[in-house]
Amino acid sequence: MDSSSWVDTSLDLNASARSLRLETPKKETSSNLFVFGKKFSVKEESGALVEELNRVSAENKKLTEMLTAMCESYNALQSQLMDLMSKNPEKELSPASKKRKSESINNENNNNFGIHIGNSESSSTDEESSKKPREEIIKAKISRVYVRTEASDTTLVVKDGYQWRKYGQKVTRDNPSPRAYFKCSFAPSCPVKKKVQRSIEDQSVVVATYEGEHNHLPPSQMEATSGSSRCMSLGSVPCSASLNPTGPTITLDLTKSKSSNSEEIARNIISNKQKMESSSSSPEVRKYLVEQMASSLTKDPNFTAALAAAISGRMFSTKSN
DNA sequence: CGACTTTGACCTGCGC
DNA sequence: GCGCAGGTCAAAGTCG
Numbered sequence: 001m002d003s004s005s006w007v008d009t010s011l012d013l014n015a016s017a018r019s020l021r022l023e024t025p026k027k028e029t030s031s032n033l034f035v036f037g038k039k040f041s042v043k044e045e046s047g048a049l050v051e052e053l054n055r056v057s058a059e060n061k062k063l064t065e066m067l068t069a070m071c072e073s074y075n076a077l078q079s080q081l082m083d084l085m086s087k088n089p090e091k092e093l094s095p096a097s098k099k100r101k102s103e104s105i106n107n108e109n110n111n112n113f114g115i116h117i118g119n120s121e122s123s124s125t126d127e128e129s130s131k132k133p134r135e136e137i138i139k140a141k142i143s144r145v146y147v148r149t150e151a152s153d154t155t156l157v158v159k160d161g162y163q164w165r166k167y168g169q170k171v172t173r174d175n176p177s178p179r180a181y182f183k184c185s186f187a188p189s190c191p192v193k194k195k196v197q198r199s200i201e202d203q204s205v206v207v208a209t210y211e212g213e214h215n216h217l218p219p220s221q222m223e224a225t226s227g228s229s230r231c232m233s234l235g236s237v238p239c240s241a242s243l244n245p246t247g248p249t250i251t252l253d254l255t256k257s258k259s260s261n262s263e264e265i266a267r268n269i270i271s272n273k274q275k276m277e278s279s280s281s282s283p284e285v286r287k288y289l290v291e292q293m294a295s296s297l298t299k300d301p302n303f304t305a306a307l308a309a310a311i312s313g314r315m316f317s318t319k320s321n
Numbered sequence: 322c323g324a325c326t327t328t329g330a331c332c333t334g335c336g337c
Numbered sequence: 338g339c340g341c342a343g344g345t346c347a348a349a350g351t352c353g
Contacts (some may be wrong), residue, residue, distance in 0.1 A: 166326060168345060181344070185325090195344095326351075333344080 145208045146199070156180045156196045158208040164194060175200045187216040 147158050156178075165185035171178045177198040184190040192212040199205040 165324085167347095169327075170343065170345095173342065179343085322353105324352090327349085329346105329348095331344105331346075334342095336341090337339090 142212075143210045145210070147206045147208060148204055156198070156206060158194075158196055158206060160208075162186060162192075162214065172197070177203070184214060187214075190215055 145158065145160075162184055163186040164182035166180055166182050168181040169178050170181070175197060177200075179195055179197040182194040182196065184192040184194075192210065192214050194211070195209040197207050199207050
């Protein structure tokens with residue numbers, strides 16, 4: 001089994017951007033699909049594919065530009081906000097916004113994942129935190145991740161590749177849904193804690209707040225470095241994304257997902273990839289397989305949520321450097 | 322049987 | 338100092 005080439009389960013957005021896009025128009029895709037056993041003119045088919053490829057490339061470029069523009073305007077808005085805050089300290093603080101110190105620190109240092117710009121919670125506590133000298137003491141790296149899940153899913157589980165032990169749950173005043181407290185249970189000495197709570201604004205969004213940094217590798221990576229040769233146990237972080245000049249590249253680790261659906265998808269990907277490599281197949285077959293893989297991934301809510309979190313996290317951490 | 326979750330009690334920090 | 342609210346502990350329950 002040739003697992004080494006598939007260690008990182010990498011997908012290049014350039015190749016599958018069309019399927020990973022939101023609101024993918026299905027009609028053309030299905031009409032252009034290569035159907036096994038049916039005869040097509042090769043020229044005709046390859047011409048259409050080239051055309052399609054060009055279109056996808058152009059679209060991808062356009063999206064990249066949009067993303068860049070969004071990042072720029074976000075930065076502009078943020079600096080405006082900072083300006084306003086420094087000119088106009090402490091105004092209109094509602095009683096509900098009088099959070100405790102730790103939460104203010106969360107928001108203050110939350111430049112990794114502060115996606116919800118309009119979120120009343122973070123905007124109000126930002127103001128508050130700026131006036132408290134004690135908050136300059138930053139003892140732990142704090143980040144926040146927003147993960148979209150099924151609204152009916154009450155488990156408050158955010159799969160991030162680490163092993164967590166739940167040690168408490170509490171209903172907080174400003175949010176009717178309970179907040180769960182987790183400690184990293186993979187290494188006893190690991191100081192990292194995680195708080196998970198549903199967003200008050202959108203019940204389908206789960207907010208995970210991480211405090212501290214892991215003093216060990218993710219369990220999946222530990223297995224890999226300890227010499228395991230099993231394909232499914234290899235990998236790095238659960239999901240990460242990088243924005244290169246040539247286009248975004250996404251690296252996924254589906255191995256730690258307990259969802260049978262995700263495991264199945266991962267298996268499908270691996271088997272499809274092997275099919276592609278082994279069968280020296282035509283571009284049509286390859287395209288078909290890529291589309292299949294991409295559509296399996298995009299149908300999985302866990303995948304899309306992790307992807308969104310990873311992209312936004314990487315975007316903002318890159319910007320803040 | 323061990324690991325994990327649940328949940329009520331307790332601790333701690335903060336505002337009044 | 339008191340009360341409130343968030344955070345943590347630990348015993349009991351659950352599950353594989």
